[in-house]
Amino acid sequence: MTKAEEDIARSREMIARYCRKKHKVKDGLCPECQATFEYVAAHRMRCPYGDDKPACGKCKHSCYSPAMRGKMKAVMLANLPQMLLHPVKTMRKMSGRKQP
Numbered sequence: 001m002t003k004a005e006e007d008i009a010r011s012r013e014m015i016a017r018y019c020r021k022k023h024k025v026k027d028g029l030c031p032e033c034q035a036t037f038e039y040v041a042a043h044r045m046r047c048p049y050g051d052d053k054p055a056c057g058k059c060k061h062s063c064y065s066p067a068m069r070g071k072m073k074a075v076m077l078a079n080l081p082q083m084l085l086h087p088v089k090t091m092r093k094m095s096g097r098k099q100p
């Protein structure tokens with residue numbers, strides 16, 4: 001797997017998590033998120049920096065349109081809890097709230 005393919009696979013996971021949360025899609029992506037993913041994947045393949053590219057957030061060559069940048073920011077935010085919290089803690093908190 002090349003670095004570009006890895007990046008694309010990671011983006012897909014993040015968009016899928018966002019889609020599950022925001023659009024209640026259990027499997028795969030809704031058409032809107034599918035379009036987002038294809039946009040991201042196409043841009044990653046075309047990135048002028050190739051495999052030496054910095055993280056997109058740090059990249060000076062802003063290849064995303066402003067609308068798509070906003071969308072990706074929402075995707076990042078939806079993924080933030082998973083990045084910060086331990087998954088077991090999150091599950092305990094959720095089940096505790098439902099059953100007092």
Ligand SMILES: [Zn+2]
Binds near residue numbers: 019033
């Ligand atoms: Zn979606």
